[in-house]
Amino acid sequence: FKQLVKKIHERGMYVILDWVANHTSWDNSLIKQHPEFYTKDSTGKIISPVPDWTDVADLNYDNKG
Known part of the structure; x- marks a missing residue:
């Protein structure tokens, strides 16, 4: 991964990591x-976060425990 990022930077580009923290598979x-x-x-x-997202399960951040 570090080598990939280095090569991308050498080409004047940036890397953005997108981490989804509201659902899981x-x-x-x-x-x-x-x-x-x-x-x-x-x-x-x-349940899923929204009806169209049937491939993921919604994490409940309202749950205290």
């Missing part, structure tokens, strides 16, 4: 290990 181990980390619907089912 459905196969993330946290879903089974810590389901309380996720937003759930009224039936207790973990």
Whole structure:
């Protein structure tokens, strides 16, 4: 990775790392290990952040614990 960044900088460009902290993939181990980390619907089912994003599960930052 460092070599890639160095080569990009040599060409006068920059690197931006985009880290998504509001959702995870459905196969993330946290879903089974810590389901309380996720937003759930009224039936207790973990949900996506928005209806169109069916490939990810929404992290619940309102959960204090």
